[in-house]
Amino acid sequence: MALGTDTGGADAGTEVPALSGAPLLGSLHDLKSDSLGTYLRAQQRHGDVVRVSAGPPGMRADLYCVFSPEGVQQVLASQAANFRKDNAFYQEVRESFGNGLLTSQDEDYLRQRRLVQPLFTRRRVDGYAGAVAAETASVVTAWEEALDGIVDVSDEMTHLALRAVTRILFGTDVEATADVVARCFPVITDYVLRRGYSPANIPRNWPTPGNRRAAAAMEELYGVCDRIIGQRRRAGADASGEDLLTLLAAARSSDDGEFDDGEFDDGELRDQVLIFLLAGHETTATSLCFALHLLARHPEQQDRAREEITRVLGGRPPQASDLERLPYLSQVVKEAMRLYPAAPVIGRKAVAATRIGGHAVPAGADVILAPWVTHRRPEHWPDPDRFDPDRFTPEAEAGRPRYAWFPFGGGPRACIGQHFSMLESVIALAMILRAYSFEAVDAEIPVSAGITLRAQGPARCRVRRLETPWAVSG
Template sequence: MSRQVPLVDGHPLLGSLNELRTDTLGAYLRAQRSYGDVVRFEAGPPGMRAEVYGIFSATGIQQVLGAQAANFRKENAVYTEIRESIGNGLLTSQDEEYIFQRRMVQPFFTRRRVNGYADTVRLEAEATAKDWEAAPGGLVDVSTEMAEFALRAVTRILFGSDIDTAIDVVRRNFPVLGDSVLRRGVTPLRIPRSWPTPANRRVGAAQRELYAVCDRIIAERTAAGATSEQDMVSLLIQARDEDGSALSAEAVRDQVLVFMLAGHETTATALAFALHLLATHPEAQRKVRDEVDAVLGGRAAGADDVESLPYINQVLKEAMRLYPSVAIMGRRTAAETEVDGFRIPEGADVYLSPWVTHRHPDYWADPEGFDPDHFTPEAEEARPRYAWFPFGGGPRACIGQHFSMLEAAIALAALFQRFEFTAVDHDIPLGLAMTLQANSSMRVRVAPREQAPKAAA
């Protein structure tokens, strides 16, 4: 017989509203520690109170993302806001539309195709390294720098020769939309987007500018027959299903914006925190440098080298464990169900949190500590599948997982061939938008390595 989900204690009038708004990750973590792996929050004043369920065990997450995935839909407030901000691409689409989109896009994310992006990633990493050689005092903010690197890499893959036209528009407008998604997604009462408030006008302007640059490039590629370029926009325009169906121009734009989000902010977060963690752990940093030197011997890393850099991959996975780019994932139940022995009603907003599960003491020794050996093959084999899920899982697992890991590994290899790192900023406050973010600088001091290869011009 299923059990009732325990209610997290909150304020008599507002429930857990303020805690969830001001310290979402802390609220979920404390709830798991105090109440267990399935919890219920109430948020908002009487008469307007919303219920939110948190599920934190690996078995519960497997049910939500895997075994019962059809019953946990992307229909909550956050996904509605994402859909209205950047369109209905792979991240937010559902049912037959999702299946069609996935089928159309999958060929561009095969291992062979993704490996073909390695040279673009390497060139952008080397350009970043070249800039760092001239950094005043050797100081670089890895949060800002990795965001710029990832943005340039994914924009070049998506838009090809139009990178300079698109990149400034993306750089300025994506944060505006991300802030709006978070603010509106967690607010019980949302002002209609059509109301001319200052916030709505700002979001509307950002969306229009972002859509306009994508639409212009798509229209130009379409008019040219999409054959003069082999960037992803051109490939998406040319894509055909078995029955000859193509993606509309709007659908191409929706996919481009999803890829921009997933291939930019998520990878940038992983890289920034990996660099910061290594800068504060000299022994792990030494192991990375030794591995890079032994495997590459001074040459640039390519796609075929990534699997030969196991310690770098362990470092990246551990950075994603401690600082998952998507720290909270939401769903809404289509029917009453049972998760981990607890009854979850129909229409319930359910949230999973990699931030919490990645710190679960049942799965991790020293959950708060940085230890890349959490990801040796033996350690991974001993853990439940969903103790670590930065890329989601089940039928909706992130299509770009291989690209993200390849991009991050090649970037780290290029940077550690050239520099040694020492942390300057240590306690980094965090915030949430569409992804986890550092709310302050993450400065490190870079020093050229002896006999390090020079960055390419």
């Protein structure tokens, strides 16, 4: 029996129900205009496993969408070896952002994980709290000059998360890199999306305007990374920095002799840096943006979170150890991640035929997981669109399937930075809520699924400075 198959093979399962679409293009238009709504509709109409077809005859793609927590667990964990990152989308990410920890597979991935894992222990990550607090303090101070007291928390949290991850990666080189990343990333990510979801693409080296814009952005982004990597290499043993790049450059296998992974060469270092920039700022920015906007729309929960912050912190700056002392604020972050998961759609490709939820999934099938949908299953999340941080008390979490909530993925490829994401989010929110109260200007924020979840409009809030002498402490 092939690795990853259920007993009996795919032919023992029932046919996967299909979402109806247009005769010529299937669900192509629906997926392009509102992919998240299309997946949600597919689950509501047909259940746990649904086939969605898109594209013209001869170029049509069949997407096998898996929505149940049990099916998600099968794909990400119990049969993870049968579901690989071999689809067209991941290939486009690879070609633009390198073969880093997010995109690599097999021995490349295992080697990278062994080299990087020691840099993401809880103790090491807790050491980044100071950098997050420093960047948050700058944002809190800058808001005192906000025109009419209104800020767009989508733009502001993207700025904050980018500067925080840049400081952690590059140390003192924040100014040299943050502007380049902010300018180049949108060009490259839009390029990846267009190509990743297109049924056919022209070669990247053809001199079209889109290819040339993307190539110029990649050249500029790669250039600044390569320059800083070169500086670290030249510093060699004299380098005393604790920024992540310095630690990555010095990363070696464990001394137990089990593995001899060597170290990252300059190209591999750049790949890791690019992936950390991508995954480390866009995802956290999404969580912070929607956490603030949700609290701005729900004053009772906002007041409860602020009361906890005031009681625990008083006038001192937050520290890593405060993460466990701020349980309600952590619940706010988790509930924001439930309603607005930074990775709303996850793709894999089945190696061998298998069954999921009793349905036959053929070898080579494109498999789609959608946290956006699974996080809204009413049997696990009553009144699923309601914002309720108390869904994440320890007792409530214990009563749900493991993969009813999976904003960080799961299984052997679970996000290595999930503790950092929670730490950054809680520290930033604690400092911001201690300094300002929030009232939503935009009642709803339209979103779309890019590489990460994207706000398609402003997320404006009216902020009011709280009269406390320690509001900008940190």
